[in-house]
Amino acid sequence: MTSTYAVLSEGLRKRFGEVEALRGLDLAVARGTVCGLLGPNGAGKTTAVRLLATLLRPDAGSARVAGHDLLRAPAAVRRHIGVTGQYASVDGDLTGRQNLRLFARLHRVRGPAERAGELLDRFGLTEAADRPASTYSGGMRRRLDLAASLVRRPDVLFLDEPTTGLDPASRGRIREAVRELAADGTAVLLTTQYLEEADQLADDIALMDRGRIAHTGSPAQFKSVLGTHVEVVVGDVDTMVDAAAVLDRLTGAEPSLDRERRAVGALTRDATLTLPRLVRELDAAGVALVDASLRPPTLDDVFLRLTEERAA
């Protein structure tokens, strides 16, 4: 591969009847990095991946995936990609071992049985190897799914919500596998609705909105757009309004109130706001604090803000 980009698309368009699912997708994923493709339902994430993974043909635009032209050489693209999750399933009627052996054979891997054994071992599935995959738990199924896309180390891996809903052990194992892959040079395109998952795994984030990439950047850049998240928890629910007034004055942003938790929060880009000053000001206003914090915003905050901006 000559390009530093394992995925590079320009102006990809796809229409289903009346619905324009993709309206010119420009996406670049560098080798050895994890790119989180985020967006609300209907933003076009699934269509984007289905196009890039050769499952659908675009109406217009062009792309190179793993160094091959998506439209002219889809067969070459398929030799270098791995696809998981909702985009491609393992066969529930076959055992874990049978699945991996089949995929290894179809990928022309030498010694498919040995390769299957290695992967089962690596993903902690050896014990369940000879049971039909339909009997696997969610976590086991997800691990088998990932193993199936790694029978030959892919240059580009399409991952779909790989850790959502998993127990911490399974989650850790998958995260570790994804980091190792990226360290070995694989480009990972991760689609998810969960920002926490992208925050954990992604080097870069591409936010999709209505069939296009709306924003790109690192998770840190995304967060710095919003500055710092200030939150205080008060002892008496009646003082929430006073706390909100103080936060309004200090941050210049409209605070959000959570009566359940008796919490008041706001975002600020004012770097001079420190925790002691916050506590002093609230104390002066007669608000008894239970907790106060200044922290970087989560991607959820960013996400909400950016989609709110769109709605406004």
Added chain:
Amino acid sequence: MSALVYDGGAMLGRQLRRVRNNPGLLILTQTMPISMLLFFGYVFGSALAMPGERYRSFLLPGLLVATAANGIMTGMFQAAQDAHRGVTDRFRTLPMSRAAAPLGQAVADLVVTVLGTVPLLLTGLAVGWRIEGSALEAAGALGLLLLFRFAMTWIGVFLGLLTRSEEAAGQLGGATFLLPLLSNAYIPADGLPGWLRTVAEWNPISAVTTALRDLFGNAPVPDGAAWPVAHPVAGSLAWCAVLLAVFVPLAVRRYARGEG
């Protein structure tokens, strides 16, 4: 071409393992005709003009062909299940020949059909059916039966990829049960009113059934029948050739294009 053979072989193995791990549909579709042979042969047969044993000899080839026609339903069910579960998409992202998955499914179905037909043939022998012609002709009859099954499975694969719905395949199962009723599989078509006889004789099941009866030596080719039934072997081969020429490319193209 060698890639197609290799990939098709891998897919064949996968289909056979799938049936072995999950044999329910196979058992159901293969025990059905045995019970029909017994019910039709002894219960309905007693009301027909043909003597019982003669009718059962007449009926068995019809049941073989009617069972082969079920290939539409099993082919559709398996293809729809794979498409619906996302397994088809997994195969479509793999560097394999575009014809390998449907071909593997259709060939695996043939292997399973060979095995599944044995109990029906044995039951036939037990109730008085015999191979009354030469061994060569009997082999030809079985070859024709498998060719017909192969054509039916490709129709099913196409429909399964088109609908992606296991329920639709189940509903079609009821419809394919009706197809042999409008043919000469269970009763001679000669006695049907003129237009109905024409429809029944242009049903591919009639040509293949008549060819089997002729080759097994169970019943003569009826007089004054429509062309495919009057020339049953040529008629059957022509039917299979036409159906394969239409549905193999349709199924492969559907598989390659996906749903969009």
